[in-house]
Amino acid sequence: xxxxxxxxxxxxxxxxxxxxxxxxxxxxxxxxxxxxxxxxxxxxxxxxxxxxxxxxxxxxxxxxxxxxxxxxxxxxxxxxxxxxxxxxxxxxxxxxxxxxxxxxxxxxxxxxxxxxxxxxxxxxxxxxxxxxxxxxxxxxxxxxxxxxxxxxxxxxxxxxxxxxxxxxxxxxxxxxxxxxxxx
Numbered sequence: 632x633x634x635x636x637x638x639x640x641x642x643x644x645x646x647x648x649x650x651x652x653x654x655x656x657x658x659x660x661x662x663x664x665x666x667x668x669x670x671x672x673x674x675x676x677x678x679x680x681x682x683x684x685x686x687x688x689x690x691x692x693x694x695x696x697x698x699x700x701x702x703x704x705x706x707x708x709x710x711x712x713x714x715x716x717x718x719x720x721x722x723x724x725x726x727x728x729x730x731x732x733x734x735x736x737x738x739x740x741x742x743x744x745x746x747x748x749x750x751x752x753x754x755x756x757x758x759x760x761x762x763x764x765x766x767x768x769x770x771x772x773x774x775x776x777x778x779x780x781x782x783x784x785x786x787x788x789x790x791x792x793x794x795x796x797x798x799x800x801x802x803x804x805x806x807x808x809x810x811x812x813x814x
Contacts, residue, residue, distance in 0.1 A: 640747050642715075649754040650711055656761040657704050660768060664700050667772050671696075675775040687774070700768055707761050714753050744808040752801040756794065763790055 642650070675696045676687030691699075773780050783789075 640743055640750075643747070643751070646751060646754050649751075649758050653707060653711060653754070653758045653761050656758070656765050657707050660700060660704050660761075660765050663765075663769065663772065664697060667776075668693075668697065671772065671775055675771060677771075696771070700764075703764055707757060707764075710753070710757050714750055714757070741808055745805060748801055748804045748808070752798065755797045755801075759790070759794055759797070 671693050673693055674690045675693055677689040677691050770780060770782055
C-alpha cells in the first residue's frame with residue numbers, strides 16, 4: 632500500500648441511513664433523559680441486576696447516571712465523525728495492517744473496497760450499540776420510576792448474535808475481496 636492512497640469513497644445509501652438512524656437514536660436518548668430528569672429519584676439502580684431476584688445490586692446517583700448517558704452519547708456522535716474521516720482508516724490500516732488484511736498484501740485494487748467494508752462495519756456496530764444503550768437506559772429509568780420491566784433472558788444472546796453476525800459478514804466481504812484478482 633502506498634502512503635498516497637486516496638480513500639475518498641462516497642457514503643453508500645445504507646451508510647447514510649445507518650448514520651441517520653444512529654443520530655436519531657442519540658437524539659432520542661438525550662430527549663428521554665431531559666424529559667425524565669425531573670421525575671428521576673436521587674438514587675438510580677445501575678444496570679447490574681441480581682439474576683435471581685431481578686433487583687439491582689448497585690445504585691448510582693442521578694448525576695452520575697446523567698453524566699454516563701451524556702458521555703456515551705457523545706462517544707457515539709464522535710465515532711460517526713471519525714468514520715467519515717478517511718485518514719482515521721488510513722492510520723488504522725498502516726498501524727494494524729496484519730489485522731485488516733488477513734495476512735495478504737493490500738493493493739490499490741483492494742484498498743477502496745476494504746475502506747468501504749470497514750466503514751460499513753463500524754456504522755453497523757455503532758448503530759447497534761446506540762440502540763442497546765438506549766434500551767438499557769430506558770429500562771433503568773423505568774426501574775428507577777418504580778415500573779420494573781424485566782428484560783428477556785434472551786436479550787444478551789440476541790445482541791451477541793446480531794453483533795457477531797455483522798462482524799462475520801463484513802470479515803467474509805473482506806476475505807472475498809482478497810480472493811478476487813485484479814483484472
